[in-house]
Amino acid sequence: MSDYGCEVLAFGPHPDDVELFAGGIMIRMADLGHRTGVVDLTRGERASNGTPEERARECEEASAILGLGFRDNLGLPDTGLAAEPAQIAPVVDILRRRRPELVLLPWIEERHPDHAVAADLVARAIFFAGVRNYGAGERFVPRQVLHYAMRVRMTPSFVVDTSAAAERKARAVACYRSQVTPGATPTLISAPGALAAIEARDRYHGSMIGVSHGEPLRAVATPGLVDPVRHFRDNAFAGAHAFEPREP
DSSP states (O other): OOOOOOEEEEEEETTTHHHHHHHHHHHHHHHOOOEEEEEEOOOOOOOOSSSSSHHHHHHHHHHHHHSSSEEEEEEOOOOOOOOSSHHHHHHHHHHHHOOOOEEEEESSSSSSSSHHHHHHHHHHHHHTOOOOTTSSOOOOOSEEEEEEOSSOOOOOSSEOOGGGGGHHHHHHHTOOHHHOOOOSSOOOTTTTTHHHHHHHHHHHHHHTTSSSEEEEEEEOOOOSOOOOOHHHHHTTTOOOOOOOOOOO
């Protein structure tokens, strides 16, 4: 019997973040038969538009499109996320309860302060979840930890082909009507061209591996391959149309 409770668990600072920035990955993982879940750290109660109740209903609609096995909300304070013991503890608890094989979390540099703090908060919780004498519950260590990109560019370890999920990702994002349609208060996500920019970014990452759409992931620990020949045979893509610059 596997020691893991699910294959892929993505953490989002607010409801809609996973849909926007890793929605294609979550859809494709469910398509492939993996059990997937999302943990939203906050309810998004400080959003400029909409209410937490609206956001919860929108989240339920979007989760069905993503094909999630479960979705949890920790109810941490929106605009008040902090990598401190009181907030680390519930993240440790959910990691030990859900026991994901792969953990997805935001990249460490982000425009929104909550997004950047979420990366640090979840990373600390992942470490402490593996410390036997930290809190209650059985210690747990995921197989791999992966960052997904939000608004700040990161150099990926690899790009996931999300071409078959692109239309469904757009529908999942559109579920968040209170956020993506122009409201009483102008925001970045409701601005003209905002959703087109997300689409363009996914197309750019797709072009890096020769497909129509892709989403990048960056591994915390360098991924190892037992058989490189088999890996590239099983993951054969057409020629790339975009390239990362060489590092000095």
